[in-house]
Amino acid sequence: DAGVIQSPRHEVTEMGQEVTLRCKPISGHDYLFWYRQTMMRGLELLIYFNNNVPIDDSGMPEDRFSAKMPNASFSTLKIQPSEPRDSAVYFCASSLGIQGTSYEQYFGPGTRLTVT
Amino acid sequence: QKEVEQDPGPLSVPEGAIVSLNCTYSNSAFQYFMWYRQYSRKGPELLMYTYSSGNKEDGRFTAQVDKSSKYISLFIRDSQPSDSATYLCAMSAGTYKYIFGTGTRLKVLA
Numbered sequence: 001d002a003g004v005i006q007s008p009r010h011e012v013t014e015m016g017q018e019v020t021l022r023c024k025p026i027s028g029h030d031y032l033f034w035y036r037q038t039m040m041r042g043l044e045l046l047i048y049f050n051n052n053v054p055i056d057d058s059g060m061p062e063d064r065f066s067a068k069m070p071n072a073s074f075s076t077l078k079i080q081p082s083e084p085r086d087s088a089v090y091f092c093a094s095s096l097g098i099q100g101t102s103y104e105q106y107f108g109p110g111t112r113l114t115v116t
Numbered sequence: 117q118k119e120v121e122q123d124p125g126p127l128s129v130p131e132g133a134i135v136s137l138n139c140t141y142s143n144s145a146f147q148y149f150m151w152y153r154q155y156s157r158k159g160p161e162l163l164m165y166t167y168s169s170g171n172k173e174d175g176r177f178t179a180q181v182d183k184s185s186k187y188i189s190l191f192i193r194d195s196q197p198s199d200s201a202t203y204l205c206a207m208s209a210g211t212y213k214y215i216f217g218t219g220t221r222l223k224v225l226a
Contacts, residue, residue: 004159031212042218043160043204056213091159095212104150105214107159 004108006092012114018080021111024073025094033093033105034067034077043091049075050097082115089113119143122205122217130225135192139205139217142186146207146215149181151190154202154219163203164190195224 005024013019025032033048047057052069060067064083069075079086089112093105122139129135137151147168152160164179166172166188172179178191188207192199202219 033212043216045213045215048212050212093159097212104162104165105212107161109159110157 004092004094004106006090006108006111008111009109010112010114012116013082014116015083016081017115018078019082019086019113019115021077021090021092021113023075023077023092023108025075025092026106027073029094029096029106030072031095031097031105032069032075033095034075035091035093035107037089037091037110038087046077079113082113084115087113087115117142119215120205120207120217123220124218126221126223128223128225129195131195131197133195133224135195135199135222135224137190137192137203137205137220137222139188139207140186141188141207141215143207143209143215144183144186145209147210148208149179149188150206150208150214151177151179152204152206152216154204156201160204195222197224197226199224 007022030051034046037043046059047067049069067077089110091110093107095105120141149166151164153163154160166179166181169181169183176193180189200223202221204219205217206214208214
């Protein structure tokens, strides 16, 4: 399996522009997670989905952030409008979701976002 | 106060040394404890997973959980330069919502 795939790997944009990050989870995994990583705050969970349905979006910082999962093999995280403080590495992760056995989450390579 | 505290380091050790990495936490509901390793410019990957208290060993790695002290540790024996990475602890109360520490940067010198 190719693992979790994220695109783009790097994104540089100007303040106020819309940014869309994409993720393809591992086939067969029914949980998908979006995280943000910064030096100051570490790795923070933004939102996660189970079977394409958002379960917990309490980590989404504000209304400028939105996430969708239209099918089992694709998810997007959108920031509109973007701000310099959104600069971070955004990770997507997926999990097989076997309760009581393992909660292992498999992470993608991340998208490094820079907002100028 | 953060739910999970982790010393950011950096921690530099000579090759072959025993490394001790630690996290403290405040939420007594945490039951699942994980250690992830993250190489530079890569995503985190799971190293060790422990449920509740006790020890777990996997090769050169040992994870310990002390729920009474709200303290977890990862020990690396015979450390190698290839162990140089950032180590993240993560915890869960039984859901898929992980709380991560900020990570400890480790450098093993050849």
